[in-house]
Amino acid sequence: MLNSVAKGLGLALLLACWFVICPQPCRADWICDGDRLSVEITRGPVDVTGLKAAIPNAMEGTLPGDGVLIRWGDVVLQLPRTNNAGSPSYTDGRWWWRPEDVSAPEFFERRGTLIRHQCALIEA
Template sequence: MNRRSLSCFLALVITTLLPLGWLIHPAATWAAMANAQDPPPAHFLCEGEPLIAEVHIGAVDAPGIPNTAAGTVPGAFIVLQWRGVSLQLPRTNNAGIPSYSDGRWWWQALDPVHPDFAQRRGDWENYSCEAQP
């Protein structure tokens, strides 16, 4: 291949691939999220009964929402096991500390030792929780 052909080939490659460069960043972000690990389950006593909280990082389903506090992103969810019930609550899009709610149940660990846990039964019924070792 002569010098002129090589120059034309490189120009073609650059003009073809350069506009696609924006694809590299989302792909790298997706790959990083795919390799992210869920934190280990946390154990609490809520109203004197054991509760296990498992945060699942989940897939990025709304990358335009910038709230990624505590390493969670939209698409993340938490599974709470308490009183023989297993609740899967989706991550809310509220800013700040991650919160999880399905409209009836609410979980937020603003204070990781005493997280907020509540259930709506007309009014909100709050449950007292404390982290366990």
């Protein structure tokens, strides 16, 4: 009996460690130009073991190789994280997302000219 309880506690501890090491994607929602926009951070394949000090621009829990999955109306975008200095930003060359100010993130689209989409955080 005691052995099965110890195994159960060991499994619970192992699962807890797994969720700390491999965090779940972060999510947030905004209203952009009248439509709901949701963002999910996706983790990239970068192995950061032992390299914390050597990784450029490792800010706000994201690393080069990470990305975002954006759902906005009928538009679904998967944007890779840039390695620009400053707060994390994401772009595919046409779309650009940067939530430096979470209450009013920057969301641009390039179609010959630069189109800025106005976004506001949905208060919970």
